[in-house]
Amino acid sequence: MTRRDKENREDVLALLEDIADHDQTPEEAQEELSGEGVNVSSFLAKIQQGINQQRKDERLAWRREAQKNVEAFMRSQDVSARFATMSRAQLEAEAQKYAIGLHFKNLEGQTDEDLRTLLADRARLEELSKK
C-alpha cells in the first residue's frame, strides 16, 4: 500500500467522523436510536443504576475513611497525663493556642476536666497528623 492509499483511506475516515459529529435535540437523538433498534429506556435505567451505585460507593468510602481515622486515634498514645496536674490558668493558656478552633471558644463555660480532655484529644490528633 502506498502512502497516498493510506491517506485516501484516512480521508474517508475523517469525513465520516466529521459528519457523525453534529448536534441534535434529545428528541432527534431518540428517533435516530429507535431507528437503530436501540432500547433507550433500558440505557437510561442503566445510567440511573450506575449513578446510584457510584453515590453509594462514595458514601461507603467516606465511612471507611472515617472508621480508619477512629481506629488510628484509638491506637495512638493517650497523653492525658501531660495535662493532669495543670492548674486552671495553665489549661486556659494552653487552650489559647487553639483559639480559632470551634471547641476552644467560651472557655469560661468549660470545666477543668473538659479542658483536659479537649487538650489531650487535640494533642493526640496532632501526633497522628505528623505520622
Place this chain on the structure above:
Amino acid sequence: MGTKKGLKQNDATDLPVDINDSAQLQGLSVRLLAYATRRAKVKRWWLGGAGALAKGKMAEDVACEAILSLFGGPRRWEQTSQPDPWLHVKSVVNSILSNLVRAKENRVSNRDVEDDAASTQSTPESEMIAAEGEVWLEKRRALAHSLLQDEILAADDGTLLSLHDLIVRDDIHKPQELAQRLGTSVRDVNNLKKRFWRICRRVLDILEKEEGQTND
C-alpha cells in the same frame, strides 16, 4: 424523556446542561448515546468488523461510562477546567473509542507477529496474504467512498457535494470555517451534517451487510 425545556443545550440560554436536573441529564444521555453509536459505527467500519468493538464494549457501555464520569470515577469531570458537561462526555467517548480501536488493532498486529514467529520468517505465502490484506483494505475504502459519492449524486444536492469537497479535498473540519466557505450559518452546517449522516449511515449499513455476507 422530559420536556423540551432544558433538554436542548444552549439554544435558549447558552447555559450548559445542569446534571443535577434529571430531565436535563436524560436529554444529555440520549444525545450522547446517539453520538457514541454513530462514532462506533464509523470505527467498526474502519476496523472491518461487523460486530462488537475490542473488549466487547458497545456504544451503550461507552456512553454509560462517559455519563458516570460526571459523578466520579477515574475520568471524573473537572468542572473548573471544562465547564460544559456535554464537551466533557463527548471527549470521554472519543478517548474510550480510540483506546478500544488501538487495542483491537494491536491485538490483530500482535496475532500477526505471533503467527509470523510461529511460521519462522516471512514466506512467499505470508507476503501474499499481507498484500491481499492491503488490497482488501484499499477496496473497502474505495467502495465506501464510491458509494458515498453515488448517494450524494443521487440526492442531487449541490450543498452536500460542496460540504463533501470542503472536508475531503480542502481538509476543512471546523464548523465555523465550513459555514464561512459555504456562505451559511453554523446551524445550517449542522443541519447539513444531519442530512449527510443519513447518507453515511445507509452506506455503512450496506458495507456492514456485505461484509457480514462475505464472512458467512
